[in-house]
Every structure is written in structure tokens, then in C-alpha cells.
Amino acid sequence: MVLQRRLDYGFNGYQVPEVPRASRSARGRVPIKKKLEANQIRAFEILASVAGKLLQESEHPLPTNDSCGKDAHFIFDDTTKSKQEKGNLSKEDPCERGSCDEQTLLCVGRMQECQQSYTLNGVSHSQENFSYEINRASKSFDHSESIYSNKIFSDSPLFGDSVEEKPRGVLKRKLETGPSKDMSIKDERTQILGNSEDIMKVEGMPPELVSCGHDVKTSFSGDCKNHDPLLCHCANIKVDSRDDDENCVRYAQPLSVVKEFEHPPDAGDEKINNLAASRHWRVAPERRIGGYSRNDGKIRQVYRHGRNCYTHQRSQKIYPFKKRKFFNRMPLATPDRGFNCESIFNSPDKRVNSDNYCAEIGPSSSTTGGQVPLKSSDCNVKLSIKSFKVPDLFIEIPATATVGSLKRTVMEAVTSILGDGLHVGILVRGKKVRDDNKTLLQTGISQDEKSRNLGFMLEPKRAKLTYSPRSKDPSLPSGRSRELTRHSASLVSQPGTSNVSPNPPVINFGGYVKRDLNAVPSLPSTSIEKTPQASQALVAVPPISMNALAVVPFHRKSGHPEYVQRRIRRPFSVPEVEALVQAVEKLGTGRWRDVKLRAFDGAKHRTYVDLKDKWKTLVHTARISAQQRRGEPVPQELLDRVLAAHACWSQRRAKQQVKAAV
DNA sequence: GTTAGGG
DNA sequence: CCCTAAC
The missing domain is CATH 1.10.246.220 (Serum Albumin; Chain A, Domain 1)
Structure with missing residues (x-):
């Protein structure tokens, strides 16, 4: 089977999607926008210009329907060549160049496998927020993170009425403000975050990390690959569990394992229906600058003076929920975020077996749901995937770089992220379908005449990580979490004593949980899939050999303030x-x-x-x-x-x- | 980062 | 809820 690797060369970052409203950082400050404008626009234009020329000079047309779904197809002729020269980096065994035992992280796939949780200095961490930074000289791999909270529940105001004392210390505040370097951990209690934001937190995944060119070692101990986040924390656990947004569960009881798999809100009603409305810069001439698209993405100088000056972007003022929302909706608001599907492929078995890129489409996957699948011959669903768009690529390239080097760099990045670590997400009418067991009929895909309401996106696959190999029962996590939900949703107060006792109980809504009713129902087994925001690509790029070019993941989180979405309305109960x-x-x-x-x-x-x-x-x-x-x-x-x-x-x-x- | 207030 | 000013 030939891989279908056609790419609509629609660098997401090149596109200038319309946004509901201009925005700034979540807290209403301006810094992000201003800084972006100051520092990036110029770089933008440079890259846009180069990329534009690149495309103009390319003798090969951009993808068309003709070849779609038939053959491996690369837009640029030197794609294949480049691939051969470099070897299939993405497919390369990550262990080949390093010690797996030491958790050498070389490839995207491996990295993703390791990012659910890990143990550091004997303390388990969930990786809600963390960043990686490569020190090229030492080839050491540093990571930083912020634990949202290891604060034990009893430390909560719930159990103390004294509020006068300026509470909860520094850590507490940091928890709300996102990533930090604070590694302090009060005890073994570790929260497990089942949110899908983690990948996004791999801030500025360094090229080296996935380029297989350097040994990148983390300070992880233990085998994070086999690390079971569900079973490894046996002390009191404070669980911050979320539904689509930030609903958190705080659980006072000691639990051996609690995890709520979130159901991120997928794009709700505001989502874009017209999936075909590509914002690819080629079709957005009005936004072009100097004949080329103006890029809203960030471009930083990665290599300076011939050496890697990569710095991870620490988003100290990033507010997770806001960003998440943004990403959740991106596939809809900006098709370039992940998919571009408007036509149909006709596959007898309703399956596009393109190296799993499209495997989830087939109804054959619905046979495990205990339902009687319809006969394929009865109602075949014809779909044609015109093109996939790769997750955001953020390219940093010197203005002096040649077009050829840009081509190679981009190609490397693209092939790398396509080679591994991706899976397909499906959106139906703007809502992500997480339940793999649903039939196309149930999801409405079969009735989707023009596929206009059907979208595909490439997402990093990470689900297997969040899954406990020991827990075969898919309902376990969810069942637990529901229990949790019920538990914590009840008002924590003592009836009768309220307003009477000198120290009335405090009502704390730490455990307020609600599900997104708009979300397509999904089974636990699939609810752990990555959310759209996770479609952030971790791009592999050959480090120095490429004329000092580098591709790093475009960091949506720290850029594109205009994309920030309004938070969903959540009326107070x-x-x-x-x-x-x-x-x-x-x-x-x-x-x-x-x-x-x-x-x-x-x-x-x-x-x-x-x-x-x-x-x-x-x-x-x-x-x-x-x-x-x-x-x-x-x-x-x-x-x-x-x-x-x-x-x-x-x-x-x-x-x-x-x-x-x- | 918080608070206050207009939108 | 968002956005800002002011602190």
C-alpha cells in the first residue's frame, strides 16, 4: 500500500484566517500581540517571501484531486530525493542512535510516547506543563515544567476558614498562570491531568529532539514509555479533571488512581462549517504582502552565528484554557489547522488505508461497538480526501538561506511529522468524533452529501499513552471519573450549620464538573484521543546539515494572538x-x-x-x-x-x- | 498579578 | 465574558 502523503502545501502559519475577534492574552494584557507584531512581522515577510518564491518557482503544481489517494505524492521533486538522502527519519527507530534505556528521545513518536508522565527524582510528574530545551553543547536535554498543583486537598480553603492569611503561597498562584519552572513538590501527591494539552506544552520542541541527529537525554528515570499514569500514583491524589474546559475535580479521598479523560469541547456551534474554505495563502491574496501571503506566524531566528540558539518559548503568561479553546476550535475556524477535505475518495471497503492516516474512516472500525454493522455494499460512503494539511509548522530560517535549503528543510519537517506520531481526527459538522466505534451512519458521515461537514485532521497520536495497558476495561477510567464527578459535584457544605457556626463550612467549587453537552458522545476508549489542539506538530528537522536551517513547531500557544478564541459561556449554577x-x-x-x-x-x-x-x-x-x-x-x-x-x-x-x- | 469598571 | 486602565 502506498502511502498517501500528499500535502497541500498549506503551511498553516502562512495563512491568515479570519478570526472572530482580535484578542490579546487571556488576561487582557497586550504583551503578546505587541511583541508579536514587533518581532515577527518582519520575519514573517521574509519567510513568506521565500516560501512564495519557492512555490512560484516550483515546477510542480500543487496537489490536485487527480492523484489524491492513489500514490505517494510529494509536491516538490526533491522531496523524495531528500527523503532518500536523509533516510526516513520519521520511521527510523528512535533507539537506533541512542539508548532507549536512558529514555533517549530522538523522534517525535518516542517523544510523544513519553510525555504523559514521568518520574523525576523519584517524584512522579504529570506533564501538564513542561518545556524542553536543548543544550546543544552538552547535548543534554532539559525540561522544565510546572505542576499545576500538588497541593493537598486538606490545604484547601475548604478546611480552613481563615482567609485573612494571604493564602496558599506562591505555588498556588503559579498554578493558575501556567507553566513555570517551579518544581517544588510538596509531597507525593501528584495530580494527573487527563487533558490533551500536553502536547502543546512541549514548547518549542527542539528540532534536535526529533531529528535523530543528537542524543537527547532527559532526566527521566524509569521507563516512561511503560509508565502508567493511571496506576503509578498511589498516594493522595488531587485530581484536576476537566471536561471540555477547565472543570476540575478535586478529590479529598485518597485514591490510588483517578483520572478523568477529558472531553474537550470540540468546536461547538461556532465552528466552521465550510471546511473547504481554505485559508491557504494561495487563496487569500488579499492578505498577501508584496505578492505573498503575510504570515501571522512567528518566526524566530533559531540559528545564529552558525549555532543553534534555540530557545524554547516560555509562555509564562499563557492561560491554558484559553489556548486550549483556541486550539479546539482551530480545526474549524481555520481549516489549515489540520485538515482539508472536500472531496471524496471512493474505496470499496470504505477504508483508506494510508498508513493509518485515514484508517479511522472505515465503518469496519465500528464493529466493535456491539452494533450490527451495515453491510458495506448497502451503503457505501464515498469520501475523498483531497488533501491533508499538516499541523502547524513553524519555520525559522535565515534570510540568507537559499530556496533550496528551505525546500529541503520544509520537506524534512513534513515527512517527519507525517512519518510517525500522527493519527487522523475526524470532524463532523465541526465536532470531533472521538468514538471510533460509532458507525458512519451514527455520526452522520454517511449522510454527508458533499463532505462539506466532514473534516479530517492530523493529530499527534498519544492516546496509547494515556491508556493503561493494565486496564483492559476501557470503561474504567471513565467510570471512575464519573464517580468522581458525582462525588465532587455535590456541594461541600454542612447543612444546618451554615450561617450559624462561627466557622461555617466553605463551599468550594473545586470539584465542579460538567460535560460539554455539545460534544459528540464518545466512549471512554476514545475519549482520550488528542484534542485538536494537540495537532501541534512536533517537527523533526535535520539540525545543522541543512545549512543551518531549522524547523520547530509553530507554537500556537505563544503566537497568533488573533486566534485566541472567546471562552465558552458557562453559566453559573x-x-x-x-x-x-x-x-x-x-x-x-x-x-x-x-x-x-x-x-x-x-x-x-x-x-x-x-x-x-x-x-x-x-x-x-x-x-x-x-x-x-x-x-x-x-x-x-x-x-x-x-x-x-x-x-x-x-x-x-x-x-x-x-x-x-x- | 489584582482590582475595578465599561463594553 | 472580554478588554483595559490603574495600581
């Missing part, structure tokens, strides 16, 4: 409102961070700004008539408390101001 009211009654209206810590600690999707905003709306709601209110009705009792607390604290503040004035 009544229990949440109650928790908020209670906290504000206690703390007042000017200490939102404390309120957050006290009542919503762990509910990462609720920021203190959210709480402040909610309070604002609560006050407003309480003041208007019941008929004017919308949404889930808030008990009048709560609204009364809102008004009372608001009045009380407003009065206090006024008094203090008077005092201060005098």
Missing part, C-alpha cells in the same frame, strides 16, 4: 452562586482573588474576574424584577443575600474611604 455569595459575605466585594481561592479554588474555569463579573450580574439581577431575569433562576433567598452583602460591603468601603480621607 445555583450552587456556584451560593458558594460565591457565601464567600463574598465573608470576604467582601473587593477581594476577588480571595473569593476565588476560598470558594472556587480548583475550578480553573472560574477566574476571580469571572467571580467579580458574576457578582456584578448578581447584584443587577437582584435589583431587577423576577420577570426580567433570564437563565437559570437564582433563588430569591440568594439574591437577597447578594443585595445584603453588597450593601454591607459597600457601606464598609464608604466608611473606610471617609476614614482615609480624614
Whole structure:
């Protein structure tokens, strides 16, 4: 079987998708955008120019339907050649050049296999946030990470009423702000994050890491490949479990294993339906600069003075959920994010066996769901995948580089990421179908006339990692998590004592979990698939041999501020409102961070700004008539408390101001 | 990073 | 929820 490796040479980074709204960093600051504009636009143009010339000069047309699905096809003639010269890097055994025992990470695939969790200095880590950095000189591989929280649950405000003490130390704050170098770990408790963001956290995966050219050793100990994240943490575990967004579960009970596989929100309603609307720069002339597309991507000088000056991009101010949302929707908002499917391939067995790139399409995969599959001959689904788009590639290249070197570099990167570590994700009407057992009929693919609502994307495969080899029962993780959900979703308060005890129980919404109802239902076995954001490509590139060219993964997270999506709306539930009211009654209206810590600690999707905003709306709601209110009705009792607390604290503040004035 | 307030 | 200013 010949691999179908046709590429619509649509570097995602070259495209300028329309965005719902301009945006900035999640916290409303400007830095990202400004910095980008300052530093990248120029580099952009350089690359765009070079790439544009490259394409112009190419004698070979860009992919067409004609050859699609038939033969391996490379756009550039030197593709194959390059491949031969270099060998199939992506297929190369990662162990070949290094010691697997030492967790030498050479290839994308291996890297991905290792990124679920690992043990460092005897402490297990989940890799929610981490970065890698290569020190070429020493050929050492450093990683940094931030553990979201190892804070034990008992440390939560839930068990302490004292909020006056400025809480929870530095770590606590860092937890909300994303990656950091803080490696401090209080104890063996390690949270396991089942989110799919991990790959994204491989910030700036260094080219060397996947280029098979250098031994890149981590300080991992143990075999992370076989590391079972589900079974390795047996102490008290604080679980931050998320649904589509940031819903977290904090579990007070000691658990040997808890993991919630998230169901990221796939693109909900706002998703792009017109998958065929490619934003490839070739079709976006209006955005071109100087005849070429202006690239919104980031271009950094990787090699300087002939040596690798790669620096990983530390996104200290990246807010995971925001980015995640962005990525979750990318496949829809910007088709270039992963797929480009508008036509059909006709396969007798409804299967495109292109080295697994399309294997998930076939209904034959649906036979394991206990359903009686339809006869293939009865209703064949004809699909044609015009082209796949590779995940984002971020290329850094000196302006003095030749076009030829650019070609080779890009080709290497492309072949590398295609060679391994990718699997296909399927989107139906903007929603990712995670359930491999669903039939095409069930998912609606079969009725999809023009495939316009069907999309394919390439994603790094990592699912096998998150899976416990020892746990054959796919329902286990999910079942557990549901249990967890139920458990933690219940309001943590002691009825009867509230408002009476001098130390009333604190309602904490750390364990608030909700599933994305819009998401296509999926089975546990597939829910662990990577989310669209994980389609971030880890690109392999021959380091120095390529005229000092380098390709590094385009870091969506740290760039393209315009792509940042608005967070999904998540109305406050009544229990949440109650928790908020209670906290504000206690703390007042000017200490939102404390309120957050006290009542919503762990509910990462609720920021203190959210709480402040909610309070604002609560006050407003309480003041208007019941008929004017919308949404889930808030008990009048709560609204009364809102008004009372608001009045009380407003009065206090006024008094203090008077005092201060005098 | 937080807070406050307009949008 | 977003976005900013101000601190």
C-alpha cells in the first residue's frame, strides 16, 4: 500500500484566517500581540517571501484531486530525493542512535510516547506543563515544567476558614498562570491531568529532539514509555479533571488512581462549517504582502552565528484554557489547522488505508461497538480526501538561506511529522468524533452529501499513552471519573450549620464538573484521543546539515494572538452562586482573588474576574424584577443575600474611604 | 498579578 | 465574558 502523503502545501502559519475577534492574552494584557507584531512581522515577510518564491518557482503544481489517494505524492521533486538522502527519519527507530534505556528521545513518536508522565527524582510528574530545551553543547536535554498543583486537598480553603492569611503561597498562584519552572513538590501527591494539552506544552520542541541527529537525554528515570499514569500514583491524589474546559475535580479521598479523560469541547456551534474554505495563502491574496501571503506566524531566528540558539518559548503568561479553546476550535475556524477535505475518495471497503492516516474512516472500525454493522455494499460512503494539511509548522530560517535549503528543510519537517506520531481526527459538522466505534451512519458521515461537514485532521497520536495497558476495561477510567464527578459535584457544605457556626463550612467549587453537552458522545476508549489542539506538530528537522536551517513547531500557544478564541459561556449554577455569595459575605466585594481561592479554588474555569463579573450580574439581577431575569433562576433567598452583602460591603468601603480621607 | 469598571 | 486602565 502506498502511502498517501500528499500535502497541500498549506503551511498553516502562512495563512491568515479570519478570526472572530482580535484578542490579546487571556488576561487582557497586550504583551503578546505587541511583541508579536514587533518581532515577527518582519520575519514573517521574509519567510513568506521565500516560501512564495519557492512555490512560484516550483515546477510542480500543487496537489490536485487527480492523484489524491492513489500514490505517494510529494509536491516538490526533491522531496523524495531528500527523503532518500536523509533516510526516513520519521520511521527510523528512535533507539537506533541512542539508548532507549536512558529514555533517549530522538523522534517525535518516542517523544510523544513519553510525555504523559514521568518520574523525576523519584517524584512522579504529570506533564501538564513542561518545556524542553536543548543544550546543544552538552547535548543534554532539559525540561522544565510546572505542576499545576500538588497541593493537598486538606490545604484547601475548604478546611480552613481563615482567609485573612494571604493564602496558599506562591505555588498556588503559579498554578493558575501556567507553566513555570517551579518544581517544588510538596509531597507525593501528584495530580494527573487527563487533558490533551500536553502536547502543546512541549514548547518549542527542539528540532534536535526529533531529528535523530543528537542524543537527547532527559532526566527521566524509569521507563516512561511503560509508565502508567493511571496506576503509578498511589498516594493522595488531587485530581484536576476537566471536561471540555477547565472543570476540575478535586478529590479529598485518597485514591490510588483517578483520572478523568477529558472531553474537550470540540468546536461547538461556532465552528466552521465550510471546511473547504481554505485559508491557504494561495487563496487569500488579499492578505498577501508584496505578492505573498503575510504570515501571522512567528518566526524566530533559531540559528545564529552558525549555532543553534534555540530557545524554547516560555509562555509564562499563557492561560491554558484559553489556548486550549483556541486550539479546539482551530480545526474549524481555520481549516489549515489540520485538515482539508472536500472531496471524496471512493474505496470499496470504505477504508483508506494510508498508513493509518485515514484508517479511522472505515465503518469496519465500528464493529466493535456491539452494533450490527451495515453491510458495506448497502451503503457505501464515498469520501475523498483531497488533501491533508499538516499541523502547524513553524519555520525559522535565515534570510540568507537559499530556496533550496528551505525546500529541503520544509520537506524534512513534513515527512517527519507525517512519518510517525500522527493519527487522523475526524470532524463532523465541526465536532470531533472521538468514538471510533460509532458507525458512519451514527455520526452522520454517511449522510454527508458533499463532505462539506466532514473534516479530517492530523493529530499527534498519544492516546496509547494515556491508556493503561493494565486496564483492559476501557470503561474504567471513565467510570471512575464519573464517580468522581458525582462525588465532587455535590456541594461541600454542612447543612444546618451554615450561617450559624462561627466557622461555617466553605463551599468550594473545586470539584465542579460538567460535560460539554455539545460534544459528540464518545466512549471512554476514545475519549482520550488528542484534542485538536494537540495537532501541534512536533517537527523533526535535520539540525545543522541543512545549512543551518531549522524547523520547530509553530507554537500556537505563544503566537497568533488573533486566534485566541472567546471562552465558552458557562453559566453559573445555583450552587456556584451560593458558594460565591457565601464567600463574598465573608470576604467582601473587593477581594476577588480571595473569593476565588476560598470558594472556587480548583475550578480553573472560574477566574476571580469571572467571580467579580458574576457578582456584578448578581447584584443587577437582584435589583431587577423576577420577570426580567433570564437563565437559570437564582433563588430569591440568594439574591437577597447578594443585595445584603453588597450593601454591607459597600457601606464598609464608604466608611473606610471617609476614614482615609480624614 | 489584582482590582475595578465599561463594553 | 472580554478588554483595559490603574495600581
